[in-house]
Amino acid sequence: MRVLVTGGAGYIGSVAVEQLLAAGHSVSVLDNLWRGHAAAVSPDAELHVRDLRDAPGVEEVFAKSRPEAVMHFAAATIVPESMTEPGLYFDINVAGTHNLLKACRDAGTERFIFSSTAAVYGEPERVPVTESAIPRPINVYGQSKLMVERMLEAYSQAHGLRYAAFRYFNVGGASAEHGEDHDPETHVIPVALLTLLGQRPRFNLFGTDYPTPDGTAIRDYVHVLDLVDAHIRALDHLDSSLGPINLGSRAGFSVQEIVAAIEEVTGRQLPVERNPRRSGDPPMLVADAGRAKALLGWEPRRSSLAEMIGSAWNWLHRHPNGYAT
Numbered sequence: 001m002r003v004l005v006t007g008g009a010g011y012i013g014s015v016a017v018e019q020l021l022a023a024g025h026s027v028s029v030l031d032n033l034w035r036g037h038a039a040a041v042s043p044d045a046e047l048h049v050r051d052l053r054d055a056p057g058v059e060e061v062f063a064k065s066r067p068e069a070v071m072h073f074a075a076a077t078i079v080p081e082s083m084t085e086p087g088l089y090f091d092i093n094v095a096g097t098h099n100l101l102k103a104c105r106d107a108g109t110e111r112f113i114f115s116s117t118a119a120v121y122g123e124p125e126r127v128p129v130t131e132s133a134i135p136r137p138i139n140v141y142g143q144s145k146l147m148v149e150r151m152l153e154a155y156s157q158a159h160g161l162r163y164a165a166f167r168y169f170n171v172g173g174a175s176a177e178h179g180e181d182h183d184p185e186t187h188v189i190p191v192a193l194l195t196l197l198g199q200r201p202r203f204n205l206f207g208t209d210y211p212t213p214d215g216t217a218i219r220d221y222v223h224v225l226d227l228v229d230a231h232i233r234a235l236d237h238l239d240s241s242l243g244p245i246n247l248g249s250r251a252g253f254s255v256q257e258i259v260a261a262i263e264e265v266t267g268r269q270l271p272v273e274r275n276p277r278r279s280g281d282p283p284m285l286v287a288d289a290g291r292a293k294a295l296l297g298w299e300p301r302r303s304s305l306a307e308m309i310g311s312a313w314n315w316l317h318r319h320p321n322g323y324a325t
């Protein structure tokens, strides 16, 4: 299949490009390289350096690459930034995605796979959270993703777009070739590993008095290769719209467990500073991924802490300054 991957120069998108190529698909990438890296894009994919907010530029990419499916990873993704720069988030995540949807409608591209997020749920009343929970995002990032989910449903009803909106919880790990190189880096595993490499003075742990077994917050992590596997499976299941689908492992790991696993895998001691809870961080957020299993036969297979941390550590060892090295 001809697949257009937006955000293919970013963390998850670059792994998707690699895995799509390995599965025999033909891949084009649309990325403005704002927070991505040209070096992260496999040379066998065609890179179009374009901004989602530039509608004629997006149409041009469609005319050149004639995609049969779109995997849409490109976005602004940092929660605190979304609260201080809401316009940026509505411009890129909502208006930019709308340019993409219009291009799909005009080009007759009917399969669309979207990177949504657990942030659409806000602080859910029950965990593990199912897709039927009423979404109540508590930040602009989550609101922008929920708006896109609503646009997808409207385009599905009106124009026959067939879509899956994968709600990711937390993503970790690396493939042999591609890993996490965010600037700024805000994710727990790479932040801790960069601390071990001496690039940060200490690891800040927020909240030690949660009602969890060890007092630290519990989150659901999926290995990036497992996550991408769900997207590739979805390509073959988009005979009709699949709607929102959680991608998680249900189990969840506490921050303290992650710290212990990092010390175990690397054999080094992590300097940890314990801080009070941050507002808006619930004690436990884990996914019920039953729909992903029922619809796609998907289950996480590589999402142990040892595999996620081990692969991320290997990649960082080879790329201590990210794609600059």
Ligand SMILES: NC(=O)c1ccc[n+]([C@@H]2O[C@H](COP(=O)([O-])OP(=O)(O)OC[C@H]3O[C@@H](n4cnc5c(N)ncnc54)[C@H](O)[C@@H]3O)[C@@H](O)[C@H]2O)c1
Binding pocket: 006, 007, 008, 009, 010, 011, 012, 013, 030, 031, 032, 033, 034, 035, 036, 037, 050, 051, 052, 053, 072, 073, 074, 075, 076, 077, 092, 096, 115, 116, 117, 118, 168, 169, 170, 171, 172, 182, 187
């Ligand atoms: N990483 C996670 O843990 C996580 C969790 C939940 C959801 N997600 C979602 O998954 C997707 C990918 O996340 P990631 O961690 O790989 O992000 P990333 O920042 O590594 O990659 C995003 C890519 O999009 C590109 N981009 C941003 N704005 C653009 C624009 N206007 N035009 C063209 N390209 C643009 C960036 O240059 C970058 O290469 C995002 O949509 C994110 O919201 C990620």
